[in-house]
Amino acid sequence: MNHRTAIPGQRDTLIDELRNLLSERVSTSVSVLEQHGRGESWHPVQAPDAVCFAHSTEEVAAIVKRCAETATPVIAFGSGTSLEGQVQAVDGGICIDLSQMNQILEVNNEDLDCWVQAGVTRRELNHYLRDSGLFFPIDPGADTSIGGMTATRASGTNAVRYGTMRENVLALTVVMASGEIIKTGTRARKSAAGYDLTRLFVGSEGTLGVITEVCLRLYGLSEAISAAIVNFPDVRSAAEATIQVIQMGIPIARIEIVDSDYIKAINAYSKTSYPELDTLFLEFHGTRAGVAEQVQSFNEISQDFGASGFQWAEHEEDRARLWRARHDAYYAGLAAYPGYRGYVTDVCVPISRLADCIAETQADIAESGLFAPILGHVGDGNFHSTMFVDPDDDAMFATALEMDKRMVQRALGMGGTCTGEHGIGIGKLKHMRNEHGDGAVDTMKVIKQALDPKNIMNPGKVVDC
DSSP states (O other), X not given: OOOOOOOHHHHHHHHHHHHHHHGGXXXXXXXXXXXXXXXXXXXXXXXXSEEEEOOSHHHHHHHHHHHHHTTOOEEEESSSOOSSSTTOXXXXXXXXXXXXXXXXXXXXXXXXXXXXXXXXXXXXXXXXXXXXXXEOOOOOSSOOBHHHHHHTTOOOTTHHHHOOHHHHEEEEEEEXXXXXXXXXXXXXXXXXXXXXXXXXXXTOTTSSEEEEEEEEEOEEOOSEEEEEEEEESSHHHHHHHHHHHHXXXXXXXXXXXXXXXXXXXXXHHHTOOOOSSEEEEEEEEEOHHHHHHHHHHHHHHHHTTTOEEEEEEOSHHXXXXXXXXXXTHHHHHHHHSTTOEEEEEEEEOOGGGHHHHHHHHHHHHHHXXXXXXXXXXXXXXXXXXXXXXXTTOHHHHHHHHHHHHHHHHHHHHTTOBSOSSSOOTTTSGGGHHHHHHHHHHHHHHHHHHHHOTTOOBSTTXXXXX
């Protein structure tokens, strides 16, 4: 399926029409276009022809309708933190920046849900909820937009207990490729009414429509929260301890692995002094008695795997400092190698294969000679390697590409997936047929063709149309 791109004159006319619609909220500034033509990872800039800053679902619909008339690509943009090239304008087109659609529309305390516009970030939402006794748990690290998190089926550090965006999105407002506005789902906690369109759009990366409003599950704040870091003699020991904790049914809220290379970089960047060993970052939620029981159970299990150096944090500011160090790992790696870019990749495997997958990947990294530290949300079998590469060194980049390929093949061979949370974009498009097979990918293409016959919605991503 090939889309018909608008000729330059048509693009100019379209941009003039959009300026009439949005006035000064349309930009063709080179710096703005470049900012909207890249995410956080290694993919080169591919800028759109114009950026529209939308304020409402109706404005998004009007923009999309005009783009559909000239078969002009439409790329939705949230906070620009994607890692697999999801926001790159591979054929130019119009970028719709949703960051100014940042209204929290309603919060239903008794029902534990809320409606928000797509540009609301997770931190903004939790700041708004701070006096309600509720919170939204999905935490991918960066202060990402709710719309972007929905579109990429994000998860993060709390997924082991609270699930991913797939489990926490109840309903959506979506602008389709024609400009039509549809609603999917309801606030009810379950439904058997027809196709699950909500789940179809969650993880679609803007290729089927533009998500403009999201209804989310919320959760009550726990009576007690305790966080910790724990050192292990090696990554395999930390992974095996994690496997045991999960198999024993201990309801841990977060369990993150950070290898010794990343710990060294974090210490230098964040001015911390953690032991430079392979480390688990942990958090327990519940009643005071429940948290104490979880902590005791974890201590007993972890001792069998050589755990040492427990450091606990119970006050909110201490927990925030601990997790900020974990979330800054990527930037710590960049600071360790100025001028390098981060080639970020992730895989996810069944929990029983986690230790093997991490250990084999680490051995592969050592042989490659790359600085490619590992961290991950190991409670659900998901881990990441960031290969820091010199953008001017073609041989180094080729090594990173080969490392990524082997890492994915390893995960697929263990019954896993090529990405646990980063998504497909353009970066992992090459792995889709290996994971799903031709029949499943062709079925995805049929869905894409039906909902977006002109292939204007974020073309070149997710499926190889």
